[in-house]
Amino acid sequence: MGPLTSKRVFSVVALCMMVGLLLLPVVVALPSLANGEEVSAGDAAKKDGEKVEKGRDVYYKTEGIVVGAPAPVTTDGPKDYPRYNFESRVLLWFANQQHLYYGSFVLAVPIFCMIIEFMGVVTKDKALAKRYDQLAYDFIKISLTAYSLTAILGGILIFTFLTLYPAFFSYLSGIFRPVMHIYALMFVAESGTLYIYYYGWDKMREGFLKWIHLSMSVILNIIGTLLMFLANSWIGFMMSPAGVDEQGRYLGNIWHVIHTALWNPLNLHRILGNMAFGGGVVAAYAAYKFLAAKTDEDRAHYDWMGYIAMALGVAFLIPLPFAGYWLMREVYAYRQQMGITLMGGLLAWLFIIQATMIGILFLSTNYYLWQAMGRMRGAEKYQRYIKYLVFLLASGFIVFITPHTMVMTPAELKAMGGQQHPVLGNYGVMSAKNGGINVIITTTVLSFVWYMRGNKVSTVSWAKFGNIFMGVFFFFAYINIIFLAIYGYYIPANVRVGLSVPQVATTLSCLFFMFALNSFMMKGAKQMGAIEWGKISARSQYALIMLATAFTWMMGLMGYIRSSVRLFWHVNEIMRDNSPWAYTHTVGFAANMISFNVLFFWITILFVFWLGSLAAKKVPVEAKAGIPGSVPQPATSH
């Protein structure tokens, strides 16, 4: 057997092993998933001659045999809530948040690797293919050290739960016992697959082996995503429990416990959020390396890396508000009061902060794109129109962050004649806010379209019509979004609530149709000049760092909002939190805590980056000449 054949055999065996690792937890879980504990518990009860007790599912309203203990009624004391002269909730908050940051990062980056590696495999330009491959390798290298830290933080989190909230953790792990081992096996499968994927990179660089390697990344990401879905089922259960009766007794159907009312919206929201966050962190890494680079070659490489990471991150950021909207809609459908607490009650001010952060994310993205247009000849023609985009963004942003009511002193309240400002108060309702965010996103799409055609002139015979059509389409998209926002004031609430769907569809139409039309128009386009990678202002790189910091902060904020909406419940309406910390913190305290978590994450991730740089000399691609250098290269791709 020649060396190539043995390599092939080894690769196929490794791939089969990964598939086996992926399927192993499913095979192990099949008996319990197929029968549930319901049957075995029922059989056991019958054998013992005991009376079978039945309970009613609090969410699905189905009957099931009670197989679990009721949720413990805790008391404020060292038995249920041991304490260490510090607020236990804050310690848990910290451990949870850090684990989530790293978990999100290591789940998102392999998905990026898969996309970039695939782009490298399918691209016909050999030099570009090599660049993509190197970039994907750089990405996975960063995530590898972070992966170990994620596991360590996961361990710390479990110990924190066990030490500080033993009664609650014991109940939760009891409920999820049928799938706990699947989670553990998935984790083992994820680790094994990741290491084979990373260390096999160099050996599986060409041809058939490269496809095997790419298939490994698909399996790696399936495992990672399933792992996240399982973890999401715990928080879904805590917010909107199912599969248990009103005393919290498990009814034997684990699928009901997993598939709660909020599980799928959470899954979608988290996967998009993780991707946007991962893109932001990698973009910030590239920005830092760009700013610290000594040579033009390095600057060119990190400029390109930052752009790709930002573009991928923003691609997932754009649908994120819509996924958030779906989540909120499901929250309202599950418990209206929960939705009111979030958006119109106790936590409403946190949503104003969230709106500000979302606005900052989009403003930073647009600013970066406008700066990035400076590195291509021919894009100057768009510069004079940027001020109009700034106007649209600023208008959308101001409406989006306007609160419905103000916090005021009695004197101010009297002077204004009520809590609601006579003019600005009108912008504090969902109708206006939906209009604001859709204007912001549509403008971001427009900035992207301009960036993509920056140095190109279309040569298709219908170019003039295409350009006019594009302009008219965007114009009427804005008109439609703003019209729907205003129309909402004139119709009853039950009709108004539906207007958000055509508003979103308008924005998405711009995204999909205009991107597609632009791609058709730019096929074989005349190039005005090459993209000069590395020739970009330092300000743009700070915008990338801003983007990543805003992502991190917003993730911390949203995690806090989602968690604190349970108020004084460990498991909503099932298990009460009787610890002395079962109250909602002030906005100021929460903001400080989130900032501390963000700071801690960035300090530790810098350490991770530094560790990664120690192994920088070991690269799989021999020549670095392939990376986009300071010498302008033909911009075959963005």
Add this chain to the structure above:
Amino acid sequence: MSVLNNPVVAVIVSVIITVGYFVFVDHYLMDMQGLDFWYMFRN
């Protein structure tokens, strides 16, 4: 195709297509939710 490249024709055709499309989107997506997009105009 050369007719379409005439700016006046291009604008007219684009406006017709775009306005028609957005009206369709508004009406259809509200209808799908069992809601009446033309509520204000009917009342």
